[in-house]
């Protein structure tokens with residue numbers, strides 16, 4: 519008897535992978551990937567397996583796919599990435615970013631229209647530029663001008679914290695981490711710019727482990743989500759930059775949560 523048209527045998531390994539991702543079936547995903555299915559596949563609707571996992575809210579499935587090389591920045595026909603398609607996202611209303619710099623992270627934060635977005639910036643010229651660009655007038659933005667070490671008594675507690683004072687010493691970041699138990703709300707997420715030894719793959723991984731161990735001693739577990747960045751960092755990106763501070767193909771995005779709350 520012929521198999522029904524929608525039976526598994528009619529589907530390519532990649533279609534099966536999309537179906538397993540949509541269902542959050544981690545065992546099937548691992549099996550299909552190890553049998554050689556391509557995680558970069560786009561199905562007939564222009565969706566990747568990672569987008570299917572994300573829109574189903576299956577975090578473990580998404581992690582398996584990312585580990586297998588699924589592109590995190592692929593876009594659906596509507597121009598949405600897997601991150602944009604995440605279903606039922608947790609509500610993060612109170613955000614803190616330490617170090618404005620070019621304002622890239624803060625611009626990204628603003629797209630989520632948080633209730634309260636606090637920015638700490640110490641450099642007078644960067645602060646002046648922030649004001650010139652209108653950051654001082656944004657209703658949901660609170661700017662604290664000064665070193666984080668000095669303005670910390672003015673802080674509350676936050677659902678999301680990002681730390682990037684690149685240029686400070688490792689010891690400064692470690693000191694900041696000691697404040698996390700007071701600064702990070704239950705269920706909150708902490709991340710930092712993971713550029714430590716960004717020109718040496720071996721020492722970079724050592725640093726990742728070191729930070730994760732130190733955060734673990736404070737009661738936090740850290741996952742590093744591998745994000746391929748080689749294609750985003752072409753030669754022109756570095757034009758005018760004196761020292762190329764990042765030379766690796768993969769960025770390891772730290773996602774740090776209280777141990778009791780992480781998966």
Ligand SMILES: C[S@@+](CC[C@H](N)C(=O)[O-])C[C@H]1O[C@@H](n2cnc3c(N)ncnc32)[C@H](O)[C@@H]1O
Pocket residue numbers: 616617618619620621622623624638639640641644664665666667682683684685686711
């Ligand atoms: C690499 S930039 C941040 C880039 C930023 N993440 C972005 O998206 O453009 C680092 C920023 O941290 C600021 N900074 C350095 N040390 C600081 C400190 N102790 N407290 C507050 N800001 C600091 C610097 O003035 C600089 O603007």
